[in-house]
Structure formats: C-alpha cells, structure tokens
Amino acid sequence: MEEQYSNNTFQNNSFDYDYDYDYELPIELQIELRIVCWIVIVICLPLIILAIYYLYSLVRHNHVAPIYVINLLVSDLIQLCCMAILLGKPKLVLFIITFLLYGIGLMASVGFMVCISLERYLLIAWPLWYRFRRTMKVSVVVCVVVWVLALAIICSAVFSDNGLKLIGVFLLLPFPVLIFSVVGIFKGLSAAISVSSEEKRRIVGATILVLLNYTLLFLPFIIYGITENDLNPFTFICFNPLGDLVLYIFMRKGVIDKILASVCCCRMETQQQQIIAVNDNNMTAVSSV
Numbered sequence: 220m221e222e223q224y225s226n227n228t229f230q231n232n233s234f235d236y237d238y239d240y241d242y243e244l245p246i247e248l249q250i251e252l253r254i255v256c257w258i259v260i261v262i263c264l265p266l267i268i269l270a271i272y273y274l275y276s277l278v279r280h281n282h283v284a285p286i287y288v289i290n291l292l293v294s295d296l297i298q299l300c301c302m303a304i305l306l307g308k309p310k311l312v313l314f315i316i317t318f319l320l321y322g323i324g325l326m327a328s329v330g331f332m333v334c335i336s337l338e339r340y341l342l343i344a345w346p347l348w349y350r351f352r353r354t355m356k357v358s359v360v361v362c363v364v365v366w367v368l369a370l371a372i373i374c375s376a377v378f379s380d381n382g383l384k385l386i387g388v389f390l391l392l393p394f395p396v397l398i399f400s401v402v403g404i405f406k407g408l409s410a411a412i413s414v415s416s417e418e419k420r421r422i423v424g425a426t427i428l429v430l431l432n433y434t435l436l437f438l439p440f441i442i443y444g445i446t447e448n449d450l451n452p453f454t455f456i457c458f459n460p461l462g463d464l465v466l467y468i469f470m471r472k473g474v475i476d477k478i479l480a481s482v483c484c485c486r487m488e489t490q491q492q493q494i495i496a497v498n499d500n501n502m503t504a505v506s507s508v
Contacts (some may be wrong), residue, residue: 256302256457263460264299267292270467274308286358287338290365291331293459297324302457319373326369326389328459329437332429333393334361335466336400339422344407346414387444390437397430425470432462 273342283416301321309317341349372389402425408419436455 239281252454252457253306255454256306259298259461260303262462263295265297266464267299267460270464271296285470286355286362287331287334288371288470290362291335292330292467294324294327294331295463296471297321297425298328299460301359307458319377322376322386323366324494325371325456325459326386327366327373328364328463329390329393330369330432330435331362332466333396334465336397336426336429338405339426340400340407343404343411343414343419343422383444387441390441391445394433394441395435397426401426401430421470425466428462428466428469432459433468 246452271292273288274285274292287507298321301317304317305314305321308314339351341353346497376385379385383437399493404423411419436459439455
C-alpha cells in the first residue's frame, strides 16, 4: 500500500515537473539582462537577415561569396532565435532543445571567427597559394567540419560531469590561433605586393576586430567556465551577434576607407581651426601694439 502511494506521488511530481516547471535563468540582474538581450535581438535580427540575403544574392550572381561570413551570420541567427525563445521561459523540453541549439550556434560562431582570421592570414602571407588553392569545395568542407565539431563539443559537454569547464577549455583553444593570425598579418604586410592597400586595411581591421570581439565577449565566459568564480559572463556573450554584425560591416569594401577619410577630414578641420585661431590671436596682438 505504501509502495503504491509512493509510486503515485512520484508520478504526480513528475507530471508537475514536466508541465509546470518554472526555472530561473542562471544569471544575476535578470531584468537588466533581459532588456539588453531584447535590444540586441531587435537590432541584430533584421540586419543579419538582410546581410544573409545580400550575400546569398552574390552567390546567385556567381560572385566570390565569403562563405565563412555567411555561416558566421547563420550561427548568429540561430543564437538570436534561441535567445528570443529562452527569454519567453519555455517548457522544459523546449528549453533544453533551445539551449543546446544556442550552444551549437555559439561554438560554430567561434569556429568561423577562427576561419575568417586564418583566411585573412593566408591572403597576406601566401597570397598566390591562397588564390589558386582556395575553392568552393574546400570552403564547404571546412564549414561542415566546423558545424560537426560544434555539435560534438556541445554533446560532449552535455554528457560530461563538468560541461561548463569543458566548454571553457574548448573556447580557449582558438585564442592563440587568433593572436598568431594578427601577428602573422602584421609581419607579412610589407611583403604582400599583390594585395592592394585597400584590401590590406580591410584585412587588418577585420582580423583585429575578430580578436577584440573574442577577447571582450568570450574571455569572461572562458574564465567563468574554467575557474568557476563569481564572474557573470552571460551579459558579454549575448553581445556576440552584435559584434559579428560589426565585423561584417567592417569587411565590406570601402567602409574602412570612409572611416579613415572622415577621421582625416575631422583632423584637418581641427588643425585649420587651430591655425585660424592662432592667426586671429596674432593679428589681435599686433593691432594692440
């Protein structure tokens, strides 16, 4: 009799757990973080969809499409959709599936950032080899490998006793590769004769921005995962799609040149104003004498 009662109680508790499950996000400052996440979603979601559509149109018109950038934006799109679902506090099963998809998109985003940095490094260090050996088939194979690795890492973390630390270790591995790419690009800039000056500026800007995004957004999460301290990394991670969107904008042709031109114009106007002010002061001093 007691055994039957305990079984019925367990079944009732399981039913309540499945359908009335109410959880709290593992983060502090939930209201502030929810507002930040919704701002990122509202800003990034339409812009990323437009960027993917534009790059897809390049593929249809037989242009050389940046396939790693396309996959990077797709991974960001997955993250944004999963963030929107998680903010709605779904049921347990949907929460688990969405959280796994978010982790896969996050790991894939890191993988494609590494691919973009290495691609820029090869374009500077080995321009002829890169232009003749880079094919669409190779790029597609690399993209498939990145997605498979992201899936394997998340599945390994799920079945691991300390999955967060495992993810932190895997996220730490690309860091020396990104630093190597930046250093190699700066060393090979003078020797890259076949690369135009505009292309060099875009390559340097994109690679530095990738390293900066990774350092600011992922390094706190890595420290949190490995050391398990009190640092709250989720606020930084939710900005990852926004950082990738800025990276895509900087990789567009002419963007860096326009920024540099505007900065130079501002400096020239400031210098002209200073010269005019100095001349006015000198004229005032001479007239007073």
